[in-house]
Every structure is written in C-alpha cells, then in structure tokens.
Amino acid sequence: MEPRLCHCFGFTPAELQKLALERGIATPAELTAAVQAGGGCGTCAPDLERLLEELWKDRKPVLRPLTPDLIVRDAIRPFLGRGAFELEFVDVDQASVRIRAVARPDACAEAAETLRVFVEKRLKEMYRPDAAVTFV
Numbered sequence: 001m002e003p004r005l006c007h008c009f010g011f012t013p014a015e016l017q018k019l020a021l022e023r024g025i026a027t028p029a030e031l032t033a034a035v036q037a038g039g040g041c042g043t044c045a046p047d048l049e050r051l052l053e054e055l056w057k058d059r060k061p062v063l064r065p066l067t068p069d070l071i072v073r074d075a076i077r078p079f080l081g082r083g084a085f086e087l088e089f090v091d092v093d094q095a096s097v098r099i100r101a102v103a104r105p106d107a108c109a110e111a112a113e114t115l116r117v118f119v120e121k122r123l124k125e126m127y128r129p130d131a132a133v134t135f136v
C-alpha cells in the first residue's frame with residue numbers, strides 16, 4: 001500500500017496526482033479547495049507543492065470548475081469510508097442535486113438525516129450556497 005502524502009485527509013501521492021491532472025489543479029490552495037488535502041495540520045504543504053510543481057513542469061493546467069458529481073466523488077464519498085450508505089451522484093438542476101443513497105444493512109434510522117446534512121453542507125460550501133440535496 002502506497003504511503004499517504006496527506007495524513008489528515010488520507011490521500012496518497014498517486015491519488016492527488018490523478019485528481020490534479022483530471023481537474024487541472026496547479027496549486028495547493030486549489031487542491032485544498034477541491035478535496036481538503038493540505039487543509040488540516042499543514043505539514044504536507046511542502047510535499048503538495050513539490051508534487052504539483054513536478055506534475056505541471058512540462059504542461060499547462062486548465063482548472064475545471066467544481067461540479068456536484070466531482071464534489072460527491074472526490075470530496076464526499078472518500079469521507080464516508082465504511083459509513084452507513086453508498087452514495088452515487090444522479091443529476092443536478094441548478095441548485096437541486098439528486099443523489100442515490102443506498103443504506104447498508106446495519107444503518108440506523110437517524111443515519112440518513114445525518115448523511116443528508118453532511119452532504120448538503122459540503123455542497124453548499126463547494127458548489128453553491130443554495131444547494132439542496134434530494135436522496136432518490
């Protein structure tokens with residue numbers, strides 16, 4: 001197993017490189033905005049800087065906007081780990097984001113509301129302040 005580069009948020013160098021390439025992320029601040037890597041204790045900041053410098057030394061990044069599907073994939077699902085639900089982005093219409101949430105057998109009744117609050121908060125922070133989530 002590859003060692004983690006950002007221990008606070010659990011990302012390996014390969015995962016961060018893949019994200020940066022896909023999304024055109026060129027700075028540690030953009031990486032933090034996208035997936036929070038580097039946004040905790042900050043001890044990984046020099047390594048993040050080196051990783052991004054190396055990645056973009058021979059090419060030019062074009063930053064892709066954050067969309068709800070990417071936010072769900074990169075900034076919500078990794079934090080759920082072995083939580084009570086599996087999430088899948090369905091679609092978005094303006095501020096209304098529809099997400100399929102499949103409960104694991106051991107999910108308690110309150111877990112769905114906890115999850116909805118967490119997902120909606122993250123989408124309001126990263127997508128738009130009036131984002132609303134519907135589970136389908």
Ligand code: FES
Pocket residue numbers: 005006007008009037038039040041042043044045
């Ligand atoms: S190790 Fe990356 S923010 Fe703490």
